[in-house]
Amino acid sequence: MIRLPGLIDPHVHLREPGAIYKEDFDSGTAAALAGGFTIVLAMPNTKPPLIDEGSLALAQKAARAKARCDYGLYLGAGHENRTSAAALAQQVCGMKLYLDQTYGPLRIDDLGLLRDHIAHWPAQRALAAHAEGRSLAAVIFLAALEDRPIHVCHVSRKAEILLIKQAKQRGIAITCEVSPHHLFLTEDDLPRLGPGRGEVRPSLATYEDQQALWDNLDVIDCFASDHAPHTAAEKDGPNPPPGFPGLETTLGLMLTAVRDGRLTIEQCIERMYTNPHRIFGLPEQPETWVEIDPDAEWEVQAEKFFTGCDWTPYEGMRLRGRVTRVILRGKIVFQEGKFLEGLGYGQDVAPAFQNVGTV
Ligand code: DOR
Ligand code: ZN
Ligand code: ZN
Numbered sequence: 001m002i003r004l005p006g007l008i009d010p011h012v013h014l015r016e017p018g019a020i021y022k023e024d025f026d027s028g029t030a031a032a033l034a035g036g037f038t039i040v041l042a043m044p045n046t047k048p049p050l051i052d053e054g055s056l057a058l059a060q061k062a063a064r065a066k067a068r069c070d071y072g073l074y075l076g077a078g079h080e081n082r083t084s085a086a087a088l089a090q091q092v093c094g095m096k097l098y099l100d101q102t103y104g105p106l107r108i109d110d111l112g113l114l115r116d117h118i119a120h121w122p123a124q125r126a127l128a129a130h131a132e133g134r135s136l137a138a139v140i141f142l143a144a145l146e147d148r149p150i151h152v153c154h155v156s157r158k159a160e161i162l163l164i165k166q167a168k169q170r171g172i173a174i175t176c177e178v179s180p181h182h183l184f185l186t187e188d189d190l191p192r193l194g195p196g197r198g199e200v201r202p203s204l205a206t207y208e209d210q211q212a213l214w215d216n217l218d219v220i221d222c223f224a225s226d227h228a229p230h231t232a233a234e235k236d237g238p239n240p241p242p243g244f245p246g247l248e249t250t251l252g253l254m255l256t257a258v259r260d261g262r263l264t265i266e267q268c269i270e271r272m273y274t275n276p277h278r279i280f281g282l283p284e285q286p287e288t289w290v291e292i293d294p295d296a297e298w299e300v301q302a303e304k305f306f307t308g309c310d311w312t313p314y315e316g317m318r319l320r321g322r323v324t325r326v327i328l329r330g331k332i333v334f335q336e337g338k339f340l341e342g343l344g345y346g347q348d349v350a351p352a353f354q355n356v357g358t359v
Contacts, residue, residue: 002292009040012028036326038326038328051076056092068345095117095128123149181200232311245307289326
């Protein structure tokens, strides 16, 4: 048995409010605990998107009632909230900027709007961006002009990781995450996955892009699942939405990479606990840890997962390392496939921010 800290997934889509047939705070946080995570940070591209007090209250109410692990909510940068967003900063784990093609209505194309959001959001609260290709250069520059840190979501391409490396070498305050599907899958997997199921943003890249991520592991601050559940029927339908589930496979993929000598367990803990904890200024979780059987081998089967998502791009893959028990704030919350605390045991991380200086 090995003991890991409660892991942090800084990028998940839990679909509540608005699409709870895909996922809700119950199924999504159950999947999180089963995957070894005790904090998840949930994205704002829900229905309605989380852009103001009213929409945020809907998600807060649902999460308070149902979450099984601790969580933070992101506020979305929208077209209407460029000046009002900052007032909500203490209630969320950060702001999310969507600069490229994505799922939902939150994409921002207008340079002035983007600049205003970056200028108004408090520098002490995280600012995370979905920014691919040239959008990445734009967001790095705008954040640097405001002298504020920026966190880049799901980096997938060689040119992007090299740009972030160069920015870090220049002393620019930039951090980034990479998702397991960009480390373990490439466009060569598309024929096997099929056209709808292979849809994800950023899209699966080339072998060379994937290799560049592994070659620049030191530039990658976090691993983030980008858990983006959509049903198999939707993925196989005429307008397949982009996204892969990931909460229950991320740790297994990483521990398998550890066994294969591609990664050390220390590198894994830095990227799944230490760095996200620091970057997002998250509270300590006292008496919290995850117990793993590092030798247990298991086969990925979507039907055995707790997520509301009924498929996985890793179906049939054999992974090494299984979560046997999760202890959260002194209580056994997950043990051998069973959840031992009630719905709503999970806490919002945001109130803790009030203790760590003013925004
Ligand atoms: O593949 C994706 N799915 N990329 C995104 O940016 C959004 C996400 C989702 O919400 O489904
Ligand atoms: Zn994204
Ligand atoms: Zn995402």
